[in-house]
Amino acid sequence: MRLYRFICVILISGSLTAVYGQSGIRCDLVEISNIAFGKSPVLIRSNYLIKDAEGDLQIQRSIFDVNLFSELAVTHSDYTLFDEDPRNQYIDRILKDNILDFSGGLQKRLRSGQIAEVSLKYGFNNNNFPFNSFNRYVGAFWGNHLGSVNASLTQPLLRGRGREITTSSERASRLYVENARNNNEFTNSYTILQIAQAYWNYCLAYKSLAIYKENESRVRNVSEVTRELIKADKKPAGDFAQVNADLANQEKLTAVAEQNLYEARINLGKVIGLSNEESLRLDFPANDFPGIAESRYRTDLNRNALIKTAIERRSDLRAAERISEALEIQYQLAENNMKPQLDLTGFVFYGSAIAGNGIDKAFSSFTNNNGRNLGAGAKLTFTFPANNNLAKGNFIKSTVALNDRKVANDNLQRTIELNISNIINRLDNSVVILQKAKEALDSYRDAFNSEQVKLQAGLTTILNVILFQERLTAAELEYLQAYQQFANAIINLRHETGTLISQENNGFILTREVFYTIPDTTNY
Secondary structure (H helix, E strand, C coil): CHHHHHHHHHHHHHHHHHHHCCCCEEECHHHHHHHHHHHCHHHHHHHHHHHHHHHHHHHHHHHHCEEEEEEEEEEEEEEECCCCCHHHHCCCCEEEEEEEEEEEEEEEECCCCCEEEEEEEEEEEEECCCECCCCCECCCCCCEEEEEEEEEEEEECCCCCCHHHHCHHHHHHHHHHHHHHHHHHHHHHHHHHHHHHHHHHHHHHHHHHHHHHHHHHHHHHHHHHHHHHHHCCCCCCHHHHHHHHHHHHHHHHHHHHHHHHHHHHHHHHHHHCCCHHHHHCEEEECCCCCCCCCCCCCCCCCHHHHHHHHHHHCHHHHHHHHHHHHHHHHHHHHHHCCCCEEEEEEEEEEEEEEECCCHHHHHHCCCCCCCCEEEEEEEEEEECCCCCHHHHHHHHHHHHHHHHHHHHHHHHHHHHHHHHHHHHHHHHHHHHHHHHHHHHHHHHHHHHHHHHHHHHCCCCCHHHHHHHHHHHHHHHHHHHHHHHHHHHHHHHHHHHCCCCCEEECCEEECCCHHHHCCCCHHHC
């Protein structure tokens, strides 16, 4: 009888392997997790958030860009002179003016807070009045050139003073980039957690189907034995109806298990990021449930050490810390913006002028000794809105955001500590449940085998055999579920302590060990 059941199990496993082995995607925990890094929409979008944060940082750096500016203006005017204007005797009542103004330069805000500016200006004008400003006759449309070079440096004295304030937006954006990267790491860890949970559910469904098929085979075997006993007049014919009813019920449960397996495979493909066609190509589970000895489980797990590891390793905690630092910087900026704006500007200028026509005169206007103008000066600029509601409102919002973040960070750490405590307790219980489930399974298997022998000897009823085989099936399923709970407890503990994945320069590193072992706090 045992040989018969063994052959049935081999045939069932072989048929399942043949069906799923044609799917083409090897269902190994590490391999499918690595597929998710490139296909999961959640992880792809998480990477986009990093790019978005880097774009914000680039925007804040633009504050210190060199800004080039230029302006060109050309004006022509015809001015009709008054009758009494003495210039009427030299021109035909209309004074024709031509003016060209050009300016260009660059401005840059320094990270130390100052604003530096250098500019060049050139002006040209002429008209049809034949005398120049010195009442000399020079002829109509005699040109006048004026060129100057200017430089200035503005130092904020109140609002906007100092490197810490000037670079605050840039430093805050850099922290937001780090926040996005840490959140991305946590998102990757959470996605791998979901994949592992879906995989263990898929593994449970796969093995459960094998159990239901094996149970169906056992019922068929009981049916054959019952038929033989009825032929030998050792059992009434009515017992066969009971066996047939039980066989129909087992066939129904097998159909349900097949549906559960289909759904488990589709759900696994969904969390990986596979399409429907790709999900259906997932092979049978290549990894079995972790064993207690393999997991390095011990009853005296150090909760405080695991909590300390989580505080040091959890990327979402690091992300929250970066947010706090950024909000602290923004708070200081909001506080600074409540001050009046008082700027001191020092400037120097050099210019020259020349009269005449020709392109050479345009360049000579910067070097001509006659008409040279050299000077320096300083000015104070004061600006302050009377009510200053904008700055006050932003300061209030920054204060609230900073305090709120502190509460959120403390709550996150508190939640992590509670979750780890719960998971350790769940892990301890899952080990006990797994051990007891194994004991129950062994006992039910022995009882069922004994009952089959009694049935052949006519010492028990068909009803008892059916009852014992149902209990054996339930024990086998409960044993698998206990394994699944134990596997989920390990992967949850890995995620909660931040030891599920690790990040290096080339990307995230994932090993088989993290799915099968409890984190060793001495390594972190």
